Amino acid sequence: MREPQGFTPVAGHALLVEIASEMSEAASATVVQLDQAITDARLTGVLELTPALVNLLVIFDPLQTDHATLETDIRALLPLPEKDYATTRTHAVPICFDDGLTPDLTAVADACGLSEEAVINAHLSGTYRVGMYGFAPGYAYLAGVPEAIQVPRKPAPVRDIPAGSVMIAGPQCLVTTVKMPTGWSIIGRSPTQVMTGDPDRPFLFDVGDTVTFHRITRDAYEKALT
């Protein structure tokens, strides 16, 4: 798992570096390491990288390099160092579970045969990893929902879910950034802005970062929003 399995050309200006075909912690860790290694190496012609769950898209300027040259340049960075997540960070994200902010908590509890408090405690006990972003700006897919509270997506999406919603589907958790439809289950609300508004660091998490959640009161939630 420490080496790419394949390099697939995409159009005339990108290379998909494939790490694995199935999702796993090890695959994610290798994607993150390779992403950092390619970024740090400032390879000729590389414009932008999109890390995802099992692979990494490298977009390049065809006036400066080509698929084969870039593949050679990336292979020269291998093998990747042994240690995982060398430069990633940990974020503690607050959640409020007060009435009115937890539209699907009861349904999740019923589906899992647990009390609402047990669902909350299970969610707070998890350690989550940013696997990738997608769907909408700042939508960071956090892997690590404990098995006891894993629920499938709803059959149909619900509209106008407010920003800051903390929602789960299967092993994934997400803190929303903009008002969007979703089929995920909303179990709480966070005042944390994943889209920070800070031009120097516009998005709070990087792919590979660790996220933990802690519970806050309604007062603390309201105060954090202002």
Added chain:
Amino acid sequence: MSIARLRVTHAGPLVTLQDKGRFGHLRYGVAASGPMDRVGFAAGFAALGAAKTGTAIEVSLGGVALECAEGAVTLSIAGGGFSASLGAQTLKGWGVVSLRAGDRLTIRGGTWGSWCYIAPAGEIDADHWLGQSATHSMTGFGGGALRAGQVLTITDAKLLPAREGPTPCPEFAKPTDRIRAVIGPQDRFFEAGALQAFASKTFTVSDAYDRMGMRLKGPPLTLSGALSIPSEPILRGAVQVSGDGVPTVLLADHGTTGGYPKIATVLAEDQDRLAQLRAGDSFRFQTVTPQQAVAIARQEAAARDSWLDALRQPRATLSEKLMRENLVGGVVSGDES
């Protein structure tokens, strides 16, 4: 600094402000956005003699009408075969016009094309997001969509009478029925017949076409099982196929990751011409190898850049230099097998 104000008296759906796009944020779920037809957009600014692009109005088939409420400014119209009227004057195709207080400019869909650009000699005062004014349609962030009643302020507004007149539309910006693409990256999930159909059959643009993507009608591109691939990165131009075998080409405001397999990816050089097709227009994909795609990118970038450079020159010498447009005919031809 001169200021011009343009009142929007009509704006159809999907008429937005766009600059070249915001790059570098795909990893955070943000597509670059920017012009659907980057050639038309660039030509608009080049026809004003501008060295750089700024913020333009991207006009959809819904059209737009502007009234100059204050000041005066020269505007360049390029992209698609739209029809413009300025008072009693009619302009077919691309060109440069000047608006003075009281003048009204109306742009409507014409004989071909889906997108047209109005580039000002000056800077449109627009909201920026992550450093750019390009409108991200899913969220509305950036310059945003135009609404009737809105007033656009143009700072550093200039009148450039020497630039007025028609702008030629180069062959490489006109619509085509051949769209070049590289097979993959997830072609392994398709039946052999689907790959053959992709490369040989005719596809038609459906009504489901917006800034995020263009759904196509054509032969079903049957998947050979494996529909639950992990979400993968998406590149603009990806031809994504849903479980029912229907392809969608993802465009300027595409999702950045997704779990549907991509049978092929349209070359960057042909995405602009593809975007100029309309619902009901038909075309075929021409598959090229990745090596050919790089060669095409290099040749066509050189031809396009020299054409844009010629367009920036003072008009007196323009017609002669635009003959270089013909150089674009000799590009690498794709593998049709």
